[in-house]
Amino acid sequence: xxxxxxxxxxxxxxxxxxxxxxxxxxxxxxxxxxxxxxxxxxxxxxxxxxxxxxxxxxxxxxxxxxxxxxxxxxxxxxxxxxxxxxxxxxxxxxxxxxxxxxxxxxxxxxxxxxxxxxxxxxxxxxxxxxxxxxxxxxxxxxxxxxxxxxxxxxxxxxxxxxxxxxxxxxxxxxxxxxxxxxxxxxxxxxxxxxxxxxxxxxxxxxxxxxxxxxxxxxxxxxxxxxxxxxxxxxxxxxxxxxxxxxxxxxxxxxxxxxxxxxxxxxxxxxxxxxxxxxxxxxxxxxxxxx
Amino acid sequence: xxxxxxxxxxxxxxxxxxxxxxxxxxxxxxxxxxxxxxxxxxxxxxxxxxxxxxxxxxxxxxxxxxxxxxxxxxxxxxxxxxxxxxxxxxxxxxxxxxxxxxxxxxxxxxxxxxxxxxxxxxxxxxxxxxxxxxxxxxxxxxxxxxxxxxxxxxxxxxxxxxxxxxxxxxxxxxxxxxxxxxxxxxxxxxxxxxxxxxxxxxxxxxxxxxxxxxxxxxxxxxxxxxxxxxxxxxxxxxxxxxxxxxxxxxxxxxxxxxxxxxxxxxxxxxxxxxxxxxxxxxxxx
Numbered sequence: 001x002x003x004x005x006x007x008x009x010x011x012x013x014x015x016x017x018x019x020x021x022x023x024x025x026x027x028x029x030x031x032x033x034x035x036x037x038x039x040x041x042x043x044x045x046x047x048x049x050x051x052x053x054x055x056x057x058x059x060x061x062x063x064x065x066x067x068x069x070x071x072x073x074x075x076x077x078x079x080x081x082x083x084x085x086x087x088x089x090x091x092x093x094x095x096x097x098x099x100x101x102x103x104x105x106x107x108x109x110x111x112x113x114x115x116x117x118x119x120x121x122x123x124x125x126x127x128x129x130x131x132x133x134x135x136x137x138x139x140x141x142x143x144x145x146x147x148x149x150x151x152x153x154x155x156x157x158x159x160x161x162x163x164x165x166x167x168x169x170x171x172x173x174x175x176x177x178x179x180x181x182x183x184x185x186x187x188x189x190x191x192x193x194x195x196x197x198x199x200x201x202x203x204x205x206x207x208x209x210x211x212x213x214x215x216x217x218x219x220x221x222x223x224x225x226x227x228x229x230x231x232x233x234x235x236x237x238x239x240x241x242x243x244x245x246x247x248x249x250x251x252x253x254x255x256x257x258x259x260x261x262x263x264x265x266x267x268x269x270x271x272x273x274x275x276x277x278x279x280x281x282x283x284x285x286x287x288x289x290x
Numbered sequence: 291x292x293x294x295x296x297x298x299x300x301x302x303x304x305x306x307x308x309x310x311x312x313x314x315x316x317x318x319x320x321x322x323x324x325x326x327x328x329x330x331x332x333x334x335x336x337x338x339x340x341x342x343x344x345x346x347x348x349x350x351x352x353x354x355x356x357x358x359x360x361x362x363x364x365x366x367x368x369x370x371x372x373x374x375x376x377x378x379x380x381x382x383x384x385x386x387x388x389x390x391x392x393x394x395x396x397x398x399x400x401x402x403x404x405x406x407x408x409x410x411x412x413x414x415x416x417x418x419x420x421x422x423x424x425x426x427x428x429x430x431x432x433x434x435x436x437x438x439x440x441x442x443x444x445x446x447x448x449x450x451x452x453x454x455x456x457x458x459x460x461x462x463x464x465x466x467x468x469x470x471x472x473x474x475x476x477x478x479x480x481x482x483x484x485x486x487x488x489x490x491x492x493x494x495x496x497x498x499x500x501x502x503x504x505x506x507x508x509x510x511x512x513x514x515x516x517x518x519x520x521x522x523x524x525x526x527x528x529x530x531x532x533x534x535x536x537x538x539x540x541x542x543x544x545x546x547x548x549x550x551x552x553x554x555x556x557x558x559x560x561x562x563x564x565x566x567x568x569x570x571x572x573x574x575x
Binding site for chain 2 (some may be wrong): 033040054057058093094095096098099100101102103104105106108109111112113115117119120121123124125132133135137164165167180184
């Protein structure tokens with residue numbers, strides 16, 4: 001279970017004339033994601049939803065608020081006062097707060113993440129990429145080869161095990177990222193616009209694969225997307241983000257039984273509702289700014 | 291003899307043969323990549339006329355022969371120097387000096403560069419020191435080095451070390467610092483420790499600039515090799531060059547210069563080959 005409590009994120013930007021300006025990316029976002037559910041975070045580009053996902057993954061510290069994954073705190077929020085900041089700096093003087101330990105490979109939480117631009121390591125072959133993550137999770141050496149072969153087969157990368165990512169197509173790279181994430185058998189998978197960069201046909205196939213894998217393994221999946229079709233078709237619940245500063249605009253439960261048909265009238269109805277919300281937001285954008 | 295042992299024997303001999311084949315094939319790849327570019331048809335159309343011109347001008351008396359020895363004379367001098375002056379010994383002693391200084395620089399500059407690129411705390415403490423010291427031209431170190439180390443091998447090794455150190459240091463540091471944060475983030479999510487990040491992510495991402503630093507280091511190291519041999523010692527290519535100057539033997543100077551050029555070219559080709567072998571994943575980009 002993931003629980004985000006009043007997550008806010010501010011940045012301060014220094015302008016050309018050396019004046020500082022505050023910049024709110026996320027404004028008090030609270031969200032509870034039950035285990036085994038498939039939740040989409042939907043919003044226009046640049047509304048802070050990717051930042052929110054990175055905060056969930058512990059790759060950024062929130063300015064305020066806390067994230068708990070299975071009752072374990074992810075990262076402490078950034079200090080608010082100058083005095084606290086000094087202490088914080090002293091505490092993390094040598095290692096940044098997002099670092100794991102210095103020598104021992106050990107994930108802080110049982111999560112895996114898939115990035116928008118894949119972020120598979122170009123200097124490792126497909127097989128080596130999966131083996132590497134298995135090693136990081138402390139899978140015993142004798143089991144790694146078998147597990148890697150199994151997950152590469154699962155996502156349909158048979159025959160490309162020894163190719164480097166530069167030799168794979170965009171869709172295949174995304175499959176590799178998926179295999180890498182699944183191979184460590186996490187309870188939670190966070191996905192940051194995973195299908196944004198592949199063509200429409202490949203995207204549909206990858207979505208089907210993802211649904212099949214989710215139904216087989218019952219993991220918690222959090223999917224960030226700006227594609228309304230994708231969000232409605234895949235998820236149990238769609239969380240709609242408002243434009244900047246990002247906050248939760250609405251939550252729409254998609255209670256359509258699976259397997260769903262992409263063109264069914266229920267899906268189209270929910271899609272219309274979401275799109276109407278979107279349109280209203282873009283027309284009345286100023287209502288949300290502070 | 292049992293069937294098993296026959297199978298095993300044939301397997302080991304095949305493995306031995308395979309190892310040998312691999313070596314021959316790799317050597318072929320290296321030679322084709324290095325000498326191939328010099329003896330390509332395109333470059334030969336430039337090289338041969340240049341050599342003919344170099345041969346013809348002194349022979350025809352257009353330039354004085356005493357000042358510009360033609361290539362044929364240079365080749366003859368080279369042969370004489372190998373026989374009479376124990377040239378091989380001089381080349382070996384230069385190679386030992388260069389190798390020692392280069393290795394010393396590599397095993398110190400690379401780790402320091404990695405640590406400075408990886409960690410802000412270390413960077414803030416160490417980088418300004420190197421930024422102040424690096425602009426001092428390495429030849430400016432010659433007088434104080436001679437006073438500190440005396441004339442001899444330690445002084446020469448130290449001067450070569452100074453030439454190689456900074457290019458490797460700064461290129462490594464820059465490459466490591468500019469590692470794509472996406473790769474770091476994805477490795478961290480899966481639980482990579484900082485040590486694993488360095489060995490499996492940072493270093494590989496920075497490989498190109500590290501090798502670039504080594505190439506610049508080789509060039510500067512050769513400069514320092516010649517300078518250090520000119521200032522101290524009774525052996526080495528630099529010393530031969532200085533000797534030739536004392537006796538106004540221009541042909542010998544040219545031999546030394548061509549030899550130094552060849553050594554530099556060869557070392558750079560070796561680095562290119564190593565880069566090719568280590569960065570197979572870049573092919574097809």
